[in-house]
Amino acid sequence: MTTKLETKVIIIGAGPAGAGTSVYLTQAGIQHIIIDKAVFPRDKVCGDACSGKTAFVMRKANPQWLEEVFNQADKFTPSHGIIFVAPNGKSLNIPYNPNRKPDEQAPGFTTPRMVFDNFLFEKLPSQYNTIYQGADIKEIKRNSNNTITVVFVKDNETVEVTAPMIIGADGDKGITRKTLLTEHSSAKAYAVGLRAYYTGITGLNKENFIELHFLPEMLPGYLWIFPMPNGIANVGVGILSDVIRKKKINLREQMLHAIKTNPDISPRFANATLVDKIQGWGLPMGMEQLPVSGDNFMLTGDAASLVDPFSGEGIGNALYSGMLAAYATEKALKEGKYNRSFLKTEYDDVLYKRLGDELKISSTLQRLCRFPWLFNFVVNKANKSKSLSDTISCMFTDMDLRDKLRKPSFYLNILFNR
Numbered sequence: 001m002t003t004k005l006e007t008k009v010i011i012i013g014a015g016p017a018g019a020g021t022s023v024y025l026t027q028a029g030i031q032h033i034i035i036d037k038a039v040f041p042r043d044k045v046c047g048d049a050c051s052g053k054t055a056f057v058m059r060k061a062n063p064q065w066l067e068e069v070f071n072q073a074d075k076f077t078p079s080h081g082i083i084f085v086a087p088n089g090k091s092l093n094i095p096y097n098p099n100r101k102p103d104e105q106a107p108g109f110t111t112p113r114m115v116f117d118n119f120l121f122e123k124l125p126s127q128y129n130t131i132y133q134g135a136d137i138k139e140i141k142r143n144s145n146n147t148i149t150v151v152f153v154k155d156n157e158t159v160e161v162t163a164p165m166i167i168g169a170d171g172d173k174g175i176t177r178k179t180l181l182t183e184h185s186s187a188k189a190y191a192v193g194l195r196a197y198y199t200g201i202t203g204l205n206k207e208n209f210i211e212l213h214f215l216p217e218m219l220p221g222y223l224w225i226f227p228m229p230n231g232i233a234n235v236g237v238g239i240l241s242d243v244i245r246k247k248k249i250n251l252r253e254q255m256l257h258a259i260k261t262n263p264d265i266s267p268r269f270a271n272a273t274l275v276d277k278i279q280g281w282g283l284p285m286g287m288e289q290l291p292v293s294g295d296n297f298m299l300t301g302d303a304a305s306l307v308d309p310f311s312g313e314g315i316g317n318a319l320y321s322g323m324l325a326a327y328a329t330e331k332a333l334k335e336g337k338y339n340r341s342f343l344k345t346e347y348d349d350v351l352y353k354r355l356g357d358e359l360k361i362s363s364t365l366q367r368l369c370r371f372p373w374l375f376n377f378v379v380n381k382a383n384k385s386k387s388l389s390d391t392i393s394c395m396f397t398d399m400d401l402r403d404k405l406r407k408p409s410f411y412l413n414i415l416f417n418r
Helices: 016-027 052-061 063-070 113-121 175-180 241-247 251-261 315-335 340-368 372-384 386-394 399-406 408-415
Strands: 002-006 009-012 032-035 077-079 081-085 091-095 108-110 129-132 136-142 148-154 157-163 165-168 190-199 210-213 222-227 232-240 273-284 297-299
Touching (some): 009 016, 016 052, 016 129, 016 315, 052 063, 052 315, 063 113, 165 175, 175 297, 190 241, 232 241, 251 273, 297 340, 315 340
Parallel strands (some): 002 157, 081 210, 165 297
Antiparallel strands (some): 190 232, 190 273, 210 222, 222 232
16 A cells, blocks of 8 residues: 655755755745654764854754753763864864853864754654654656655555655765766765774863864875764764775774874873774765756755865755755745756755855865875964964854965965065
């Protein structure tokens, strides 16, 4: 027996991208159905860092949610900055807000994805949605009446859901992208990341600055150490896939070798203990502005290849794209337009206007990491110049300033102390 349902919007995937879409569709009073193959809470291999963009989308949805986050120290750790460690071992501490007041809320935080995704998931139920967990999607098919049908099995029951709009939030290898984005069936720019959890690491920053270590043997990638709740740290590495293939890198061995032998890192792991196993995942980087919509569909988060090419952060962009997809969906439903050109104008163009420059700059910074001497040069100068250090700090909130990093004049001015 097959159950047939109709709704306004189908969301495939209930992670941050799908959750972001659902939250804003609910605010607009739009009926929708969410389908996810997992049952929450579920883990997602990730660096577990949530940026100011994550906080922005959550605050815009409901300011109380951030209050909940920062009141649960056992689940969420506020982070006030970032530490860059150059290939020569010298570090540069960059506060996100150099002039913050003692009681000011942190702009970002870290938390296991098991916790964060479930936090968002529990906010979703409303009169405007129906959620199917543990659902096995069998098919996505187009209909002659300008709608799309998703066929899935849940508890041995076959369900067919039909809607004029579908939001793909099921990742770069998900069925939505594979089925509907036929001319770009897979992301072109990839990195590979490994994640491990450790306890007992020493030397963590008192204000929980996240650490990026640009080790010579890992360029243009890096090793990270992110303080987490309950004395745990997320430790991992991320490197471009083509570099791994070209240099025949065993990423797990390289990470463990750095932890064991790097003079700046190994002493801090002397009494550290690995918790659980080391896990890996692919990172669909936003290094090109590819189509992220088409007739009757939009892609969000990893399905749209929106991982930041420099920082590797994807949660904020996933939530942000979900919010924009909800806005575009609201317009599409009001006007009854679900075609490629309309959605490109209302979603693709808006998305890349908001995130495009940031992704371009991050792509350039990622390529600059191939030149360790340049990284060493900037960090050395910034350690000697408070004004340069403050400028770099401001680059995390001011895109015009961050764009200077792409220009040779920025480095010439540093060279000549201007």
